[in-house]
Amino acid sequence: MRGLGLLPTRLGCKASLLLAVFLLAYLALPYGNLLFALICWCLVLGVSGAWWSVRNVTGVRIGRCAAPPTAAGTPRTMRLELDVGRRRRCDFTIAAEIGDDWVEILHRRTVDGRATVDGHLPGLPRGIHELRRCRIESRWPFGLLRIRRQIPVAAELITWPAPSPTGNSVHRPVRAADRDSTIGTLRPFRGGDAMRDVHWKATARRGEPVVCERDRRHAVELVVDRHCQAPELERRLSLAAASVLEATALGQAVRLRSHDFVADTGGADSPMDLLRWLAGATALPTAHEARP
Amino acid sequence: MTRRLQCFLIGLTSIDLAFVQNTGIVAFVSMLPMWSLALLSPLLRPLQRFTTYGVVWNLGVIVLFALLAYHARSTGLTHLLEDGLLLAALCQVHLLNNIGPRQHSDLVFLNSLLIVFVTSFFGSDELWLVLFTIHALVFVPALQARVSDEGGGSVRPPDAGAAGPALRRTTIVAATTAIVFVLCPRDFDREGFLQASIAGRLGIDGGIGDRIRLDHRRAAALSDAVVMRIAPEPPARAVPPHWRCVALTTLENGVWLPPSGFAGPRIDTDPSWTIDLDGSYRRPLRADGGSFVVTIAHPRQRRLPLPLEACELELIRAVGMIVDPRPAAVLALARLEDAPAEPVSYRVRQSHQAAPHPIDVETRQLLVTLPPGEPTALTDRLLSAMPANVITPASRDPALTAAVAASCVAWLRRNRTYALPGQDDFAPSFADFCAGTGAGHCEYFASALALMLRRLDVPCRVIGGYLADERDGDGTVVVRARHAHAWIEALMPDGTWITLDATPPAATVTDESGPTSWWQSASDRLGGFWRGFSAFDATDRRRLFADILAAPRGVARTAHDNPLAVAVLLALPGLWFYLRRRQRCRPLAVATLLEAAHQAGLELQPGETPRELLDRARTRAVTGERIAALAAAVRYHEHHRYRSTEEARR
Numbered sequence: 001m002r003g004l005g006l007l008p009t010r011l012g013c014k015a016s017l018l019l020a021v022f023l024l025a026y027l028a029l030p031y032g033n034l035l036f037a038l039i040c041w042c043l044v045l046g047v048s049g050a051w052w053s054v055r056n057v058t059g060v061r062i063g064r065c066a067a068p069p070t071a072a073g074t075p076r077t078m079r080l081e082l083d084v085g086r087r088r089r090c091d092f093t094i095a096a097e098i099g100d101d102w103v104e105i106l107h108r109r110t111v112d113g114r115a116t117v118d119g120h121l122p123g124l125p126r127g128i129h130e131l132r133r134c135r136i137e138s139r140w141p142f143g144l145l146r147i148r149r150q151i152p153v154a155a156e157l158i159t160w161p162a163p164s165p166t167g168n169s170v171h172r173p174v175r176a177a178d179r180d181s182t183i184g185t186l187r188p189f190r191g192g193d194a195m196r197d198v199h200w201k202a203t204a205r206r207g208e209p210v211v212c213e214r215d216r217r218h219a220v221e222l223v224v225d226r227h228c229q230a231p232e233l234e235r236r237l238s239l240a241a242a243s244v245l246e247a248t249a250l251g252q253a254v255r256l257r258s259h260d261f262v263a264d265t266g267g268a269d270s271p272m273d274l275l276r277w278l279a280g281a282t283a284l285p286t287a288h289e290a291r292p
Numbered sequence: 293m294t295r296r297l298q299c300f301l302i303g304l305t306s307i308d309l310a311f312v313q314n315t316g317i318v319a320f321v322s323m324l325p326m327w328s329l330a331l332l333s334p335l336l337r338p339l340q341r342f343t344t345y346g347v348v349w350n351l352g353v354i355v356l357f358a359l360l361a362y363h364a365r366s367t368g369l370t371h372l373l374e375d376g377l378l379l380a381a382l383c384q385v386h387l388l389n390n391i392g393p394r395q396h397s398d399l400v401f402l403n404s405l406l407i408v409f410v411t412s413f414f415g416s417d418e419l420w421l422v423l424f425t426i427h428a429l430v431f432v433p434a435l436q437a438r439v440s441d442e443g444g445g446s447v448r449p450p451d452a453g454a455a456g457p458a459l460r461r462t463t464i465v466a467a468t469t470a471i472v473f474v475l476c477p478r479d480f481d482r483e484g485f486l487q488a489s490i491a492g493r494l495g496i497d498g499g500i501g502d503r504i505r506l507d508h509r510r511a512a513a514l515s516d517a518v519v520m521r522i523a524p525e526p527p528a529r530a531v532p533p534h535w536r537c538v539a540l541t542t543l544e545n546g547v548w549l550p551p552s553g554f555a556g557p558r559i560d561t562d563p564s565w566t567i568d569l570d571g572s573y574r575r576p577l578r579a580d581g582g583s584f585v586v587t588i589a590h591p592r593q594r595r596l597p598l599p600l601e602a603c604e605l606e607l608i609r610a611v612g613m614i615v616d617p618r619p620a621a622v623l624a625l626a627r628l629e630d631a632p633a634e635p636v637s638y639r640v641r642q643s644h645q646a647a648p649h650p651i652d653v654e655t656r657q658l659l660v661t662l663p664p665g666e667p668t669a670l671t672d673r674l675l676s677a678m679p680a681n682v683i684t685p686a687s688r689d690p691a692l693t694a695a696v697a698a699s700c701v702a703w704l705r706r707n708r709t710y711a712l713p714g715q716d717d718f719a720p721s722f723a724d725f726c727a728g729t730g731a732g733h734c735e736y737f738a739s740a741l742a743l744m745l746r747r748l749d750v751p752c753r754v755i756g757g758y759l760a761d762e763r764d765g766d767g768t769v770v771v772r773a774r775h776a777h778a779w780i781e782a783l784m785p786d787g788t789w790i791t792l793d794a795t796p797p798a799a800t801v802t803d804e805s806g807p808t809s810w811w812q813s814a815s816d817r818l819g820g821f822w823r824g825f826s827a828f829d830a831t832d833r834r835r836l837f838a839d840i841l842a843a844p845r846g847v848a849r850t851a852h853d854n855p856l857a858v859a860v861l862l863a864l865p866g867l868w869f870y871l872r873r874r875q876r877c878r879p880l881a882v883a884t885l886l887e888a889a890h891q892a893g894l895e896l897q898p899g900e901t902p903r904e905l906l907d908r909a910r911t912r913a914v915t916g917e918r919i920a921a922l923a924a925a926v927r928y929h930e931h932h933r934y935r936s937t938e939e940a941r942r
Contacts, residue, residue: 011398018402022409031482032517033828034412037473041428042405044468052461088880091440109440112880115932141461142432143439 004054005148012144015046049142056092056138057149059085065131069158069275071241073123078105078155080134083114092138094119098129098157105134121157126234128280129157160275161234163242185213220247224258226284233283244274259284293391294441298334300434301400305330305388307427308407312381314423315414316715317374326385333389340392353379353386377410397438404431418815418822428466433458473828474836480829481589504540504548504735504756504778506722516826520588520597522760522769525639528582531769532642534779534791535597536757539620543663546722548739548754551619559655561753562621562789563647565605573615573623577603577643587637589829596623596638597758597771600781600791604641620753648787651751659751659783662743670726671743677707677728690784693750697782697792700744704737704794734795738778741794751783752792772827881925881932888925892918902926 008016019042026035063081070076080094089111095102096119105119137148186202189209202210224240226233240256247254248271255264256274263269263277293301309326312318329336339345360375380403387400408427411420436458522531540548541559551559563575581601585608588596596605596615605623607615613636616624625636651659662668711718711731719730726740738754745752759777760769779793824832851858889896889905892914896905906926909919 010396011401014398014402015405018405025409027484028486029484031478031480031484033473033826034416035409036476036478037469037825038409038412040472040476041465041469044465044472045432048461048465048468110880139439140436141439141457142435143442 003150004058006050006054007146007148009139009143009146012046015042015144019043019046045142046144049144052141053138053145053147055087056089056140057136057147059087060089060092060136060149060151062094062134062151062153065134065153065155067121067155067157069160069272069279072126072159072162074162075123076121078119078121078157079116080106080119081114081116082111084111086113088112089138091140092136095135095137096121096131096153097133097135098124098131102135124157124159126159126161126237126279128276129159131155131157158276158279160279161237161241163245164235164238165242186210187213220252221255222257224256224281226258226281227286228283229286230283233281237278237281241275241278244271244278293397294437297397297434297437297441298337300430300437301388301391301397302330302333303430304400304404304427304434305333305384307423307430308384308404309381311407311411311420311423311427312377314419315374315377315411317414318378323381326381329385330388333385336389340390346390349386349390353382356382373410373413377407377414380407380410401431401435401438416826418818421818421822421825428462429459432462432465436461474833501756502538502550504739504754506546506548506735506739516823517773518589518770518827518829519758519773519775520586520771521764522771523585523587524767524769525583525585528584529767530582531584531760532599532601533760534755534757534777534793535599535760535771536622536755536781537595537597538756539618539622539781540754540756541620541658542661543667543739543743545663559619559651559658561619561649561651561655561659561783563649565617565621565623571607573605573617575603575621577601577647579604579641579643581642581644583639583641585637585639587635589635589831594625594627596625596636598623598640599642600789601642601644601646602640603643604639606639608637608639610636610638646788646790650787651783656751656783659753660746660749662746667743668747670723670740671747674726674740674744675747690786690788693782693784694790696748697745697750697790700741700748701792701794704741704744705796708732708737708740708796710734710737710796734778737794737796738780741792742780745780745782745792752780754778754780755791770827772823879932881929885925885929888918888922892922902929 019039022035022039022042026039029035061083063083065078065080067076067078078096089108091107091109092111093104093107095104097103098121103122105121106117108117111117131153134151134153135148136151137146139146186199187210189198189211193211197211197213199210199212202212220243222240222243224236226236228236244254244256248265253265254271254274255262256277258277258281261277263274265271265274306327309323309330313320313323336345357379360379364372364375384400384403384407387395387397387403391397391400404427408424522535524531538550541551542549563577565573565575567573586597598605598621600621602621605615607613610625612628614626614628616626618624662671707728708725709717709731710733712733715731717731719725719732719736722732722736722739724730725732725736732740742752742754756776756778758771759775760771762770762772762775764770777793777795779791779795781789782792783789847858885902885905886896889909892909894905894909894912894914896902900908903926906922909922914922
C-alpha cells in the first residue's frame with residue numbers, strides 16, 4: 001500500500017479521546033464484563049472502520065485521463081476512466097496535482113467496475129500543465145479516518161492565453177492585410193467582385209476588367225515578438241490567441257511566426273498547434289539579437 | 293443536514309433517552325420535555341435562524357448545569373453520576389436541535405456513546421442489552437449517513453440505500469466483538485487502581501456489608517457477577533437456600549450492627565467453631581445433612597458463606613487466607629497482604645438438624661431489645677394491623693412460637709409489596725414501609741419481621757447473606773452478587789435457631805406446569821443469555837473452549853447419523869457465495885433495471901432495449917410507483933451507459 005496516507009478526522013480525534021477516557025475508567029474500576037465488552041466494541045468499530053476505509057481506496061486505477069485544451073481561466077471537464085475492480089467504492093474524492101497544489105476535481109458516491117467519470121477542473125493559468133499524479137481520498141464508511149492514496153496518471157492540460165479583444169489597437173501584432181503581395185491567378189471581372197481586387201495593369205493590357213485571385217492561404221500572418229517582459233508577453237500572446245481564434249472562426253488561414261517558430265494553418269499545422277505553442281511560449285531576454 | 297441524517301440522529305437521541313429512562317433515576321414525566329424536544333426537533337429547525345433560539349437553548353443548559361451542581365453540593369458525590377447522566381441527556385437534545393452550518397453532528401455521536409457507557413453502571417439488565425442492540429443498529433448507519441451527506445455528491449443511483457451494507461457492517465462488528473470478548477485473555481478478578489470504597493460508592497457491586505442501613509435509598513446495582521458456586525457432593529442433592537455471611541443483632545439509629553466482638557460484651561448464641569489439628573473447623577453437631585464444595589469466585593469476599601446448620605469446614609484452597617471465627621457462628625475471611633488473587637474453595641458439611649444451645653439472660657435481652665422511640669412505635673403499628681388472634685407473646689412452647697413467627701411472616705408477605713431502591717413504588721422511608729404506603733426490599737422485610745418478633749419477646753437477629761436458588765446445567769448452584777439477601781433467624785424456646793424469610797417470592801416465578809407464551813420464553817432466553825454474558829469468567833471460557841474442541845467430534849457424529857442433512861447444510865454457503873458473486877458481476881445499472889422490471893411484472897426480452905421495455909410497460913397499463921421506478925431505472929441505465937458532460941452536469 002505504497003503512497004497510502006492515514007490521518008484521523010476531527011471526529012476520529014474526538015473519538016480517540018473518548019476511548020482513552022473509557023480505558024482509564026476500565027483500568028480504574030474493578031473488572032466488569034460489560035465495560036470490557038463496550039471498550040471492545042469501540043475498538044473493533046474503529047479498527048474495522050479503518051480497514052474498510054483502506055479497502056475503499058486501494059485497487060483503484062485511473063486509465064485514460066484527458067481534458068480538452070481551453071483558454072486560461074476557463075473551467076473545463078476532465079474525463080477519467082476509472083477501474084475499481086469488483087468491489088464497489090463509495091464516497092471518494094479525486095484530486096489532481098497541478099503544480100504544487102492539489103485540486104479536487106470530482107466526488108463520487110458510488111462506482112462499480114469500470115466507469116468513465118467527468119471531473120471539473122477550475123480555470124488554470126496559461127501553460128502546458130503536466131498531470132502526473134492524482135489522489136483518491138475517502139472517509140468512508142465511518143468518517144473516523146481520512147485515507148489518501150496517490151495514483152499515477154499521464155495527462156497534459158493545455159491552457160492557451162485568454163483571448164483579449166483585438167479591436168483596432170495600434171499595439172496589435174503585425175497583421176498583414178488581406179492584400180497579400182502574393183497574387184494567385186488572374187481572371188475576368190465578375191459581378192460582385194470587389195473593386196480593390198481589380199488588377200489595373202492587367203486590365204489596361206487586356207482592355208477588359210481583370211481581377212486577381214489572391215493566395216488566401218496566408219490570409220492572416222501573426223508575428224509575435226517575445227523580447228519583452230512577462231506581463232507584456234502575456235498581453236501579446238492574448239492578442240495573438242484572439243487573432244488565431246477569430247481567423248479560424250472565419251475560415252481563414254493563419255501563419256504564426258515568432259523567432260524560432262513558424263506554424264501555418266494553411267499547411268500541415270492545425271489551429272491547435274498554434275494554440276499549443278501560444279500556451280507554452282516563454283519570454284526571451286530583451287538583450288537578444290535582432291527581431292524576428 | 294439531510295432528512296435521512298436527521299432521522300438517524302432523532303432515532304439515536306431517542307434511544308439515548310430510553311437508556312437514561314431505563315436507569316430509573318428520574319420518572320418518565322420528568323423526562324417528558326426532553327422526549328418532546330427530541331421528537332419535535334424537525335418542527336423547531338426553522339427557528340434556528342433566530343439568534344434568540346440559540347440563546348434560549350444555551351441558557352437552558354447552563355441553568356440545568358447550575359441546578360445539578362447545587363444538588364451535587366448539597367448531597368455530596370452520591371448522586372454525581374446520576375446528575376451527570378441527566379446533563380448528558382439534555383446536551384444530547386440540545387445538540388440535536390442546534391445542528392446547522394456551524395454546529396457539526398460529531399458531538400451527537402460521541403455524546404451518545406458516553407450515555408451508553410455511563411448507563412452501564414446503573415444496574416444494567418437484559419433491557420439494557422436490547423437497547424444497546426437497537427442503538428448499534430442505528431449508530432453504524434447514522435455514521436455512514438453522516439459521511440455520505442457531508443461529502444456532497446454527484447449522481448446517485450435510484451435505489452442506493454445504506455441499510456444493507458450498514459446492517460452487514462454492524463453484524464461484522466458485533467461478531468468480531470464477541471470473538472474478542474471470548475478469546476481475549478484478561479484478569480477477571482482485577483480490582484482496579486481506585487480504592488474499593490470508591491467503587492462501592494459508585495454502586496458497582498451490591499454485595500454484603502458489615503451493617504444494614506435502613507435509610508439507604510440509592511438505586512440497587514444488581515450485578516450478575518458470580519460470587520460463588522456450590523456443588524453438592526453425592527448423595528446430597530438439595531442445597532440449603534440461605535447462606536449466611538453476617539449476623540446483625542443491634543438496631544441503632546436506623547442501622548443494624550453486628551455484635552461488638554472483642555470490644556463489647558461477649559455473646560454466645562451458637563455452638564462455636566473450633567479448629568482441629570488438621571486445620572479444619574468444627575462445631576459440636578452431627579454431620580449428617582450433606583456435604584457441599586463451595587468455590588468463592590469474588591476476590592473481595594470477606595466472609596465464608598455457610599448454612600445455619602454447618603458443622604464442619606475444610607479448606608480446600610485458600611492461599612494467603614485466614615479464617616476468623618466471629619460471634620453467631622460466622623466465619624470471616626482475612627486476606628494477607630501478598631496473597632494471590634485466587635478463588636477460595638472449601639468443603640462444608642451440615643447437620644440435618646440444628647442442635648439446641650442455651651443462651652444467658654443478658655444475651656437474650658440483647659436479642660429482644662427494641663431501641664426506644666420510633667422503632668417501637670413502628671412495631672406497634674405493624675402489630676396492630678395484624679389479626680388479634682395471631683398476636684400472642686412468646687411462650688415456652690416451641691411449636692407455638694414457631695407458629696406465631698410463621699404468622700408474622702405470612703402477614704408481611706400478604707400485606708407488603710416488594711420493590712428495589714430506585715423503583716417508583718419504593719417507600720420513601722422504612723416508616724412508610726411499615727405504614728404500608730410504599731414497597732420495600734428484603735432488608736425492610738427482615739427488619740420489620742425482626743421488630744415484630746422482638747416486640748413479641750421472640751429473640752431474633754438479622755442475617756445478611758446470599759440466596760442460593762439458581763442451578764447450573766450440571767447441578768451446581770450459582771450464586772451471584774444480585775442474590776444478596778437479608779432474612780432473620782429466630783431463637784426458639786428450646787435453644788434452636790430457625791430461619792425465617794419474610795420477603796415475598798419474586799413475581800416473575802413462572803408456573804412450569806402450564807404452557808408459557810412465546811414472549812415469556814423469549815424473555816427467559818434473553819435473561820439467560822444476559823446472565824451468562826455478565827457473569828462470564830475464566831471458568832466459563834475454559835468450558836467454552838472445551839465445547840469448541842469437542843465440536844468436531846459432535847459434528848462428525850451428526851454427519852455420520854444424518855449425512856444428507858449435513859451435505860445440504862454445507863452446500864448452502866457455497867450456493868450463496870456463487871449467487872452473490874454472480875450478482876456482483878452484474879453492473880448496478882443493469883441490476884437496478886431488472887429489479888424495477890421485475891417489480892412491474894415484466895421481463896426484459898432478448899434484444900429489447902430499456903426504452904422499448906418502458907413503452908411495453910405503459911401499454912400494459914403499469915401505473916403508480918412501479919412505472920415511476922421503472923422510468924427512473926431506465927434513465928439511470930442510459931446515464932450510466934451513455935453518459936455525457938451535459939447530463940452529468942444536470
